[in-house]
Amino acid sequence: MKLHQITLASAAVLALGISGAMAANAPGVTDTEITIGNTNPYSGPASSYSVYGKAIGACWNWVNDNGGINGRKIKWISYDDGYSPPKTKEQIRKLVERDKVAFTFQTLGTPTNSAVHKYMNKKKVPHLFLATGATKWGQPNKYPWTMGWQPNYQTVGAIFGNYILDNTPNAKVAILNQNDDYGKDYVLGMQKAMGDKFDKMVVKRETYESTDPTVDSQIVSLANSGADVFVNISIPKFAAQAIKKMAAIGWKPLHLLNDVSAAIAATYVPAGVENSKGIISVDFYKDPNDPEWANDPETLAWRKWMAKYQPRGDLKNKMNSYAWAVCHTMIAVLKQAGDDLSRENIMKQAANLNQVKVPMLLPGMVVDTSPTDFFPLEQMQMMKFDGERNVRFGPLISAETE
Amino acid sequence: MTVDKMSVGNRIDPATKLKIMNIELPQWRAFMIVAGLALAVILPFIVEGFSVFQLTQVMVYAIAVLGLNLLTGFNGQFSLGHSAFYALGAYTTAIMIDQYEITYYWTIIPAGIICFVGGFLFGLPALRLDGLYLALATFALAVATPQLLRYEHFEGFTGGVQGLDVFKPDSPIESLNPDQWLYFFVLFSGILLIIGAWNLVRGRTGRAMIAIRDNPIAARSMGINTAAYKSLTFGVSGFYTGIAGALGAIVAEFVAPDSFTFFLSVWFLVGMVVGGLASIPAAIMGGFFIVYGQNFSEEVVINLFGDDPSKKALIWVFYGATLIFTVYVVPNGVAGLVRRWVARFAR
Numbered sequence: 001m002k003l004h005q006i007t008l009a010s011a012a013v014l015a016l017g018i019s020g021a022m023a024a025n026a027p028g029v030t031d032t033e034i035t036i037g038n039t040n041p042y043s044g045p046a047s048s049y050s051v052y053g054k055a056i057g058a059c060w061n062w063v064n065d066n067g068g069i070n071g072r073k074i075k076w077i078s079y080d081d082g083y084s085p086p087k088t089k090e091q092i093r094k095l096v097e098r099d100k101v102a103f104t105f106q107t108l109g110t111p112t113n114s115a116v117h118k119y120m121n122k123k124k125v126p127h128l129f130l131a132t133g134a135t136k137w138g139q140p141n142k143y144p145w146t147m148g149w150q151p152n153y154q155t156v157g158a159i160f161g162n163y164i165l166d167n168t169p170n171a172k173v174a175i176l177n178q179n180d181d182y183g184k185d186y187v188l189g190m191q192k193a194m195g196d197k198f199d200k201m202v203v204k205r206e207t208y209e210s211t212d213p214t215v216d217s218q219i220v221s222l223a224n225s226g227a228d229v230f231v232n233i234s235i236p237k238f239a240a241q242a243i244k245k246m247a248a249i250g251w252k253p254l255h256l257l258n259d260v261s262a263a264i265a266a267t268y269v270p271a272g273v274e275n276s277k278g279i280i281s282v283d284f285y286k287d288p289n290d291p292e293w294a295n296d297p298e299t300l301a302w303r304k305w306m307a308k309y310q311p312r313g314d315l316k317n318k319m320n321s322y323a324w325a326v327c328h329t330m331i332a333v334l335k336q337a338g339d340d341l342s343r344e345n346i347m348k349q350a351a352n353l354n355q356v357k358v359p360m361l362l363p364g365m366v367v368d369t370s371p372t373d374f375f376p377l378e379q380m381q382m383m384k385f386d387g388e389r390n391v392r393f394g395p396l397i398s399a400e401t402e
Numbered sequence: 403m404t405v406d407k408m409s410v411g412n413r414i415d416p417a418t419k420l421k422i423m424n425i426e427l428p429q430w431r432a433f434m435i436v437a438g439l440a441l442a443v444i445l446p447f448i449v450e451g452f453s454v455f456q457l458t459q460v461m462v463y464a465i466a467v468l469g470l471n472l473l474t475g476f477n478g479q480f481s482l483g484h485s486a487f488y489a490l491g492a493y494t495t496a497i498m499i500d501q502y503e504i505t506y507y508w509t510i511i512p513a514g515i516i517c518f519v520g521g522f523l524f525g526l527p528a529l530r531l532d533g534l535y536l537a538l539a540t541f542a543l544a545v546a547t548p549q550l551l552r553y554e555h556f557e558g559f560t561g562g563v564q565g566l567d568v569f570k571p572d573s574p575i576e577s578l579n580p581d582q583w584l585y586f587f588v589l590f591s592g593i594l595l596i597i598g599a600w601n602l603v604r605g606r607t608g609r610a611m612i613a614i615r616d617n618p619i620a621a622r623s624m625g626i627n628t629a630a631y632k633s634l635t636f637g638v639s640g641f642y643t644g645i646a647g648a649l650g651a652i653v654a655e656f657v658a659p660d661s662f663t664f665f666l667s668v669w670f671l672v673g674m675v676v677g678g679l680a681s682i683p684a685a686i687m688g689g690f691f692i693v694y695g696q697n698f699s700e701e702v703v704i705n706l707f708g709d710d711p712s713k714k715a716l717i718w719v720f721y722g723a724t725l726i727f728t729v730y731v732v733p734n735g736v737a738g739l740v741r742r743w744v745a746r747f748a749r
Contacts, residue, residue: 042714042715043714043715045663057710057712078714079700080700080717084661085654085656085660085661089655089656090456090459093451093452093455097450098450098452110564111564111565111658111660112660114656114658115654118567118655118656119655180563181562181563181564184563209552
């Protein structure tokens with residue numbers, strides 16, 4: 001087994017060395033075109049995420065209308081997987097083996113990407129910038145062909161953990177989390193940051209299933225624990241329910257809400273802006289609806305793009321600004337790769353992004369990777385809802401994940 | 403049993419004398435089976451890896467549809483819960499491979515047996531339920547399964563929401579690549595199961611099953627133990643679907659709760675109805691429809707409207723239209739269509 005690994009590793013080193021000198025371009029790359037594959041749920045329970053696939057498609061249209069990248073246009077093939085892992089497997093194999101894509105980009109979902117994690121690495125196809133915050137996408141030793149993009153869930157959990165230790169060291173903490181990898185990854189990040197204080201400070205923990213009708217009973221039980229800090233790890237629908245219920249029963253702890261739900265239109269308005277005042281969260285990219293960015297050149301450019309390429313897209317939906325940022329990260333990689341568009345070089349450049357600036361990220365934030373650091377974004381900034389908007393405060397916080 | 407066979411053998415079935423183009427029907431059937439088998443053996447050598455993978459999936463779904471068809475088509479019991487048996491089979495295999503490092507081919511039969519027991523036990527209380535009520539009870543099974551697989555205290559076994567990786571077998575025969583090997587492995591299992599089902603429904607058990615479907619009261623007054631047959635059929639149906647799940651896990655190399663949602667049950671149902679009720683070859687047609695129905699809709703929409711992601715919603719509109727068209731034009735499924743053609747041309 002050991003010998004086998006050594007052989008593999010040396011083969012990989014050799015392959016990289018040779019590719020540096022001269023390697024054939026990846027399948028799907030011609031003198032005029034680069035074919036990129038993607039899977040995204042356009043149907044089924046997670047179809048609200050279809051915004052990502054559409055917005056990135058619109059971004060490539062914009063790239064192509066402006067001459068492409070190094071003279072090559074982008075061909076974007078995005079298939080529906082309905083958020084079902086076996087279907088993802090089928091669609092990814094179709095993309096790699098039949099459509100002969102150069103690589104895949106922004107494939108969405110944790111269970112869905114898990115189903116193709118091994119396959120992509122066995123086939124040595126770059127599996128880039130996945131649309132999921134799970135921590136397992138950053139293992140360059142074990143999975144050198146897979147890389148996530150957004151700050152991973154453990155990072156955010158760690159930021160909350162550190163915030164609690166710094167600001168309310170004697171607090172009693174209550175946690176609500178969705179009972180899946182996303183919810184558990186956050187809690188794990190908190191646990192790592194707080195160490196043995198985690199067990200001492202957390203007085204109550206409740207979970208919910210994404211299929212539950214409400215979280216009312218969980219909120220009542222958490223309130224009864226007497227906690228004065230509430231860490232809320234839930235998706236917008238349940239976050240809004242929680243905020244409403246808390247107001248109804250008069251529970252007013254320090255409320256830390258995960259970034260997934262810190263959206264005014266999706267969470268605070270349905271929950272009531274009065275009830276939502278004072279909620280603390282984190283973010284890493286610009287909310288185009290925030291008046292702070294009204295005259296920001298990046299946001300104006302984004303609006304121009306939206307108006308021309310997504311005239312019916314929802315300007316209030318933050319997924320559209322996320323898509324713009326991640327698309328520009330991919331553009332940066334392809335520009336950096338120049339004319340050597342072998343799979344090895346594309347992956348090498350993705351793992352060699354040196355302080356790259358990408359539009360729509362918060363000021364000061366950069367994309368940064370290295371052959372040993374497969375976490376492109378590891379900074380966030382805290383913010384507090386003042387009844388009208390999320391006001392950012394404090395410096396950019398980095399939480400390096402080991 | 404021997405008496406049964408004799409009486410069938412001695413009686414001359416008038417249908418066997420019918421001819422199409424001067425060839426008797428049984429000969430046609432034999433020819434079709436041989437041609438189908440030959441095609442099945444040649445295909446993986448002429449199409450590329452991805453198509454072999456798709457064809458393997460077709461057979462996996464065909465086995466699951468066959469399991470459902472034994473229950474619904476031949477025995478008249480409804481089930482919206484077959485995704486649960488499929489999941490049980492898939493997880494049995496995945497856990498045996500992942501946790502106990504058992505070679506994949508030893509896991510198929512245990513997965514089937516566990517699902518047989520599961521199906522039989524579920525079939526017992528289901529005896530009191532008929533038609534829509536049974537559909538509802540099995541629906542509950544399908545909805546509960548993904549949640550149970552996520553349950554914290556089973557995580558050590560099931561891998562929780564993260565699911566389990568299943569090691570893909572290498573081909574023991576040098577000239578076959580892993581995709582082709584897996585194809586033949588599934589094909590071989592499928593043929594065994596089809597022969598089993600064929601023997602089951604043509605024998606006295608099968609007649610009892612069909613009698614219960616057609617008129618349970620008459621069947622009981624003839625001395626058929628309806629309770630035993632109904633729950634046994636549930637067990638056998640679970641066995642087939644469980645084996646399909648086990649094979650499906652090996653083909654997909656991965657299991658997770660999201661792989662086995664209620665929708666999977668619906669796909670089985672769609673495959674069964676489009677293929678045709680109470681017919682064994684129909685299950686293969688059903689498998690084809692499950693895999694290629696969606697892909698076909700996707701291709702058509704991409705060809706008509708371009709591959710702009712904003713047109714993706716049309717895929718399901720087109721799929722829905724195809725389904726409605728199929729149900730109206732081919733009301734008894736593909737098998738029904740074939741039967742009608744035979745009836746028209748045979749003389």
